[in-house]
Amino acid sequence: MRLHKSTLVFFVIANLNNATLGKTSKKRSNLKTNKKFKKTVVPTELHGPAETGISIKLAKSAKRRSKLNKKEKVKKTIEPTGLLDPAVTEVQTKPLYNEIVYPNKNEKVKKTIVPTGLLDPAVTEVQTEQIVDTVYPVTLNVPESKNEPFSNSDLETKRFIISYKKGSAPLLPLSNILGGSGENNFVVAEILPEFAARMNESDDMHVEEDVPYELIKPIIPEGDQGVPIHSNSTSEQYSLLQSNENHPYGIALSKAPQVSRVWMYAPRTPKICIIDTGYNYEHTDLPKANVSGNSGTLNRDNDWKQDGHGHGTHVAGVIGALNNLHGVVGIAPNWNLPLYIVRAFNDRASFVWASDVISMIQECVDAGSNVINMSLGRTGERLRSEIDAYRKFLNVDNVIVVSACGNSAKAGNAAYYPAAYDDVIGVASVGGNKIRSSFSTHNSNVDLAAPGDQIFSTHKNGGYRELSGSSMASPHVAGVAALVWSHFQSSSAIEIRNALFNSAEDLGTPGRDNYYGHGLVNAKAAYDLLGVNKQDDANYTFRMWGKGKKKNCAFLREW
Numbered sequence: 343m344r345l346h347k348s349t350l351v352f353f354v355i356a357n358l359n360n361a362t363l364g365k366t367s368k369k370r371s372n373l374k375t376n377k378k379f380k381k382t383v384v385p386t387e388l389h390g391p392a393e394t395g396i397s398i399k400l401a402k403s404a405k406r407r408s409k410l411n412k413k414e415k416v417k418k419t420i421e422p423t424g425l426l427d428p429a430v431t432e433v434q435t436k437p438l439y440n441e442i443v444y445p446n447k448n449e450k451v452k453k454t455i456v457p458t459g460l461l462d463p464a465v466t467e468v469q470t471e472q473i474v475d476t477v478y479p480v481t482l483n484v485p486e487s488k489n490e491p492f493s494n495s496d497l498e499t500k501r502f503i504i505s506y507k508k509g510s511a512p513l514l515p516l517s518n519i520l521g522g523s524g525e526n527n528f529v530v531a532e533i534l535p536e537f538a539a540r541m542n543e544s545d546d547m548h549v550e551e552d553v554p555y556e557l558i559k560p561i562i563p564e565g566d567q568g569v570p571i572h573s574n575s576t577s578e579q580y581s582l583l584q585s586n587e588n589h590p591y592g593i594a595l596s597k598a599p600q601v602s603r604v605w606m607y608a609p610r611t612p613k614i615c616i617i618d619t620g621y622n623y624e625h626t627d628l629p630k631a632n633v634s635g636n637s638g639t640l641n642r643d644n645d646w647k648q649d650g651h652g653h654g655t656h657v658a659g660v661i662g663a664l665n666n667l668h669g670v671v672g673i674a675p676n677w678n679l680p681l682y683i684v685r686a687f688n689d690r691a692s693f694v695w696a697s698d699v700i701s702m703i704q705e706c707v708d709a710g711s712n713v714i715n716m717s718l719g720r721t722g723e724r725l726r727s728e729i730d731a732y733r734k735f736l737n738v739d740n741v742i743v744v745s746a747c748g749n750s751a752k753a754g755n756a757a758y759y760p761a762a763y764d765d766v767i768g769v770a771s772v773g774g775n776k777i778r779s780s781f782s783t784h785n786s787n788v789d790l791a792a793p794g795d796q797i798f799s800t801h802k803n804g805g806y807r808e809l810s811g812s813s814m815a816s817p818h819v820a821g822v823a824a825l826v827w828s829h830f831q832s833s834s835a836i837e838i839r840n841a842l843f844n845s846a847e848d849l850g851t852p853g854r855d856n857y858y859g860h861g862l863v864n865a866k867a868a869y870d871l872l873g874v875n876k877q878d879d880a881n882y883t884f885r886m887w888g889k890g891k892k893k894n895c896a897f898l899r900e901w
Contacts, residue, residue, distance in 0.1 A: 499532040501552040503697050503727045510546045523701050526731045530697045548726050554693035555718045557619065557653060558746050558758070560811035561781055590670055591774045592660065592793030596818050598673045600866040601825055607678035608632045611828035614661060614674075614681055614820060615706035615714040617699070618654030619691055621683040623647035625655060625804050627669040629662055629676065635683030636705060650689030652802035656809055657717060658683075659800030660817040661824075669806060670799055673821025673865075674828075682709045686718065694718070699760070700731045707739045712827065712835065715820035716745045717813035719758035732765040740835045744769060744820040746812035748783040755783055762787035767823075767839065770859060771795055771815040776849055778857045782812055788859040790846055792818035822865040830872045837872070845871045 501520065504512055505528040514531050522529035530552060533541075538549045593599060605611055623630060624647075635646035649655045662679045663672035684702045686694050699718070706714050714735075735741045747768045748758035761768030768787045771779040771794025778784065779795045794815030801807035819842070827838050845868040846861030854860050 499534055500538075501530060501532055501695070502538045502549050503552050503725065504529050504531060504538075504541065505548040505550075505727045505730065507546045512541070512547060521697060521701065523697075523704050523731075525704050526700055526727070526734065528697070528700075528727050530695075550725055550727065553696045553720060553722060553725070555696060555699055555720045556693050557687050557691040558717050558719050558748055558811060558813045559691070560653065560656075560809040560813055561749060562809070590798060592797055592814075592818055593671060593673060595774065595776070595793050595862070596673065596822055597864050597866040598822060598825060601829070601869045603674055603676060603825065605828040606674045606676040606825065608680035610831070611674070611676075611680065612712035612824050613710050614679075614824050615684065615703075615709070615711035616654060616658055616661070616681065616817075617684045617686050617702050617706070617714065617716045617718070618657055619651035619687045619689070620644070620646055620649030620654045620685040621658055621681075622649045622652075622655040622800065622802055622804065625659075625800050627663050627666065627800050627806075628655070628658055629664060629679045629681065631678045632680040633683065634681075634709070635685070636709075637685045644685055644688055646683045646685040649685075649802050651687065651691050652807065653687075653691065653717065653809075653813065654683070654685070656797075656799045656801055656807065657715065657813065657817045659806075660797065660814060661715070661821040663800055672799075673818060674825050680710075682706055682711050696720070696725060696728060700728065703731070703735060703741075703743065707735065707741055712741055713820050713824045714741060714743045715817050716743070716760070717811075717816055719746065719748050719761060721750075721756040721758065724759070724763070728760060729763060732760060732763045736765040736835055736839075742767065742820075742823050742835045742839055744816050744823065746816040747785075747788055749781040749811050750783045751779075751781050755785060757785055757787050758783060767819060767842070768859070769794075769812060769816040769819050769863075770857065771810070771812045772849070772858070772862060776847075776862060778850070779810065779812075781810070782815075782857075784857045786856055788856055790819055790842060790860055790863050791815070791849065791858040792863045794818075819863050822863050822868065825865055826868045826872065829869060833872060838868075841868045841872045841875075 504514075504522075506512060508527055511524075511527075511529065514529070514533075518531045518533060520530045520532060535551075538551075541547055542549045621633070621635065622628065623633070637644050637646045658681065659670055659672055661672050662674050662676070662681060663670045664677065665671045665675040684705060686699070686702055699716075703714055732743060735743055743760070743765070744767045745761040746758070747761045747770045748756070749771075750756045750758065758768075760766045762785075768789045770784060770788045770791045771782040772791045773779055773795035774793070778791070782794065792815035794812050795810050796808055797810065797814040798806060798808045799814070823838055823842060826841065827833065830838070833841075842863060843860040845864055846859070847864050847867070848861045849858040851857075
């Protein structure tokens with residue numbers, strides 16, 4: 343038989359190869375000649391639709407060569423790598439949700455089919471990772487700064503408040519969670535707007551975009567050079583301070599001196615929380631003994647005992663400046679006045695998020711505060727998370743929240759939140775003549791009026807300054823609330839609130855109106871009204887015969 347030349351060459355090379363393999367076969371692992379091969383087809387469209395290939399593996403030998411510990415469990419999951427391109431996926435050999443905090447690791451495990459492309463809901467993958475609840479996988483493009491407002495681009499993540507029913511908190515990667523409040527049942531996370539809209543479809547959650555708040559900036563009097571007045575600067579300025587001691591028109595107008603301040607110390611009086619720009623702790627005209635605080639959510643590096651802006655110190659002086667024959671005097675002057683300071687703003691008074699405001703109020707509540715004063719605001723729409731939180735603060739936590747209504751009378755007269763919420767006392771400003779201030783916001787959200795025009799009070803660096811605004815009116819109401827409450831400790835926040843409304847001095851149109859609300863706050867009238875009500879209740883409290891127990895029969899008054 344004749345062999346073709348090329349065939350002969352191939353035959354010789356093949357024999358040489360067989361001879362070589364025969365010499366090295368002893369050094370290899372002892373494999374049977376009838377090994378079974380398993381073919382696995384691996385699609386490579388992940389890197390390009392035109393590329394394909396076949397990977398051939400030895401099924402049995404692969405097990406022997408495995409260096410993995412038999413006790414170690416390996417999980418392979420398919421993870422979406424980009425929400426902006428749902429078609430792009432890649433095989434991951436690491437756990438998909440290694441950053442998720444599970445509420446209870448002992449709960450039953452279930453498998454969930456989760457969409458991998460929010461922009462293309464039709465694209466889905468089977469999620470085989472063990473989970474305890476429905477998890478929403480999200481790949482986020484997080485901006486470098488989490489404390490700056492986002493643009494309106496739908497392709498960027500935004501800051502959302504995710505409210506949930508008690509006991510049904512959503513499970514999200516920790517890297518996406520920015521904060522929240524377990525007491526108020528919400529978390530804050532940076533997610534895509536379309537993903538937030540899908541979460542909103544759940545009956546157990548409500549998702550809304552977080553919004554910024556700003557300090558309600560005071561009105562600077564004409565001719566003010568921006569220099570605080572110091573008590574030791576000149577004899578003329580010093581005499582001005584001395585003449586104002588014990589006679590600030592706002593304190594007199596609110597009738598605070600007509601109510602005894604003997605109980606204005608801890609623990610007899612309610613603690614007052616001031617959420618503002620800080621507190622000049624070393625000011626000689628402010629209390630120190632029972633003052634504590636925190637630097638707030640966004641200003642952890644700023645000491646609450648410092649106030650480079652001056653607004654918070656001015657507010658604190660209206661509430662509690664000392665009666666020490668020096669400087670000014672506040673609504674409730676006492677060396678042991680219990681104050682809690684939360685520094686929400688830095689020296690530039692930049693913005694703070696709505697979710698952070700709720701968290702800071704909760705911080706005041708946790709610190710034992712019963713009266714909270716704020717001089718911040720925003721326009722826009724109501725937030726469900728805020729409505730629920732302020733309702734809880736009043737009705738569950740027994741806390742009165744007081745907030746300035748704003749200075750928008752000459753700029754559209756827009757409603758300012760949180761003062762516009764039903765469970766917050768919104769305060770407008772009046773002058774010494776009891777006429778509304780020209781700048782003060784007037785609308786249906788005004789509850790009370792208080793002195794806020796040309797208010798002289800403590801300021802930064804141990805000084806004093808005259809400022810105007812609803813921010814100056816609000817602390818008058820907060821101080822009166824605490825002063826009256828100190829005499830009726832068994833009263834609830836709702837009772838004190840109603841007493842302030844029902845005893846206010848009616849101004850303007852008879853009855854409640856949009857300029858003054860229920861009227862000018864009046865400490866003496868509120869005290870008298872509560873005293874009458876308490877005495878009236880006492881008259882209808884009888885000792886039950888033969889049992890030695892008391893029964894409140896105040897309901898008999900209606901007969």
